[in-house]
Amino acid sequence: MPTCEMCGRTLRPAVRGRPPRYCSRACRARAYRMRVADRSADDAGADVQAQDRVRDRVEDRRVPERDEAGAPEGTLDRPLIVHTAIELADHDGVAAVSMRRIATELRVGVMSLYRYVASREELNDLMVDTVFGERPLPEPGPDGWRAKLELSAREEWALYRDHPWVSHLVAATTRPPIAPNLMAYTDWRMRAVAGHRLDFTTMVQVAIMIGTYLQSAAMPLAHETQAARASRHTRQQWADARQDALHRTMRTARLPMVSEFGSEAFQASEPENIFEFGLHRMLDGVATLLESGKSGR
Template identity: 55%
Template sequence: MQTCQICGRELPPAGRGRPARYCSRACRARAYRERVAAKQQGAATTQSTALSIDRVVRAAIGLVDREGGAGPSMRRTAAELDVGVMSLYRYVSGKEELGRLMIDTIFGDHPLPEPGPPGWRARLELSARQEWEIYREHPWIPKLFALTTRPPASPRLMAYTDWRIRAVDDLGLDFPTMVRIAIMISTHTQSAAYPLAHEQFANNTREEWLGARSGEVRETLASGALPMVARFGADAFEASQPHSIFEFGLHCLLDGVADTISARNHR
């Protein structure tokens, strides 16, 4: 004897055609809703199982590269992957860990060469320029560093520090001095790159922004209180650009390291 597949009620004997499976329209509607829910749950499960830490991290990187911001967002990353935000917590504990993994992934994509060029100066210069290129490609990273109370515990970021320490090893320097040199190179590069994030999504260039405020600038300079700033021209404006600050600062830092090495060797 046939019974309803939803409520189990006895069905009348089947006549011609396909046998009835439900006793009423209500049971038929309920069966339809259950099929739709099961299909949606299966799709969500399949999509969730397709996630991985690498996919989550790279989606977050692409999102911040494209839209800017001070760092990762669990909600925006979930929307980017078209999954529920809770799905991400199976892979990362929160946006702080997501940010750390993003930085680790990016620096892992740009490893420093082994053994590197000959000479400590060439090695430090290469490492600084490579880090600079990372920030040009992902200008939000220095901004994210500035918002954290401690540097991220990223093994592949720390590999840059280790590489730089090895670059100045066996030069007669004590270990704390070598650590200062390695960190100093990175700190300068990050600081010089910090304005890049503001430029990436600005509606106008620095020249256009300054031009729109030329009246305010002239009024400020007319007081005579800023005689050096009043001398600014095209060459000084170019000197104030982030890439110029990076190059000049790097040159000065490396000269200072050379002086430190020379002083230690002549003791």
């Protein structure tokens, strides 16, 4: 019989879905506090902590004991469905999320989910809106348009680090999600450059350009997360294992610049460093635009 990871009490086995880990909310909260206390402050630890917070929120909303009939009347709602989908996406990638998988996790019938979420497209919108809602931008924010835009970019980048799958939902389409919390980032950025003699259309383009850059730069984060999960190797380990093939290619191909590619260049090509480089170049471009507006050119 499974036992509680904290107190050792016997747990009632789950009929379907993920096995329970704790016997009560008190044990679950105690386990969470211990994880937070023991977790290091590096980026990898921060990613795990974000996933654990989502998982704990979902578990807190679940009914501890359900029979084979599924969730008791009144316990299933839209936030529970959305948070379960987010937990699955964080753990297994967004491709693993389906109405059937969510129903299995919650131990309910698939059709019961459609009472709260009309379609997969609506679920995607709600997932994106929820994670952006976890990181609202401050009001009024720092002084100066550049500080504001940089802050908004770093907050969105942090969101993609916590939830790499989000970039797949917002960057792979010209029809963005209907997500007010995502739209709030665009609105905030437009207000950051308002008052600099830009017309409304140009302010829209500045705000969307920043979001588009971040989403595109974050796509490798999502791909790397999937690749690391599938291969159980980091990007550096993958590159080390392919050194012989790389050297053979360099000897036969006419690539005078690429052939100089070494460890320093490899480090510079990491998604985090590309983000930093591109962010500052993009803000430099906005500065040029605003200066030309002031001079009337």
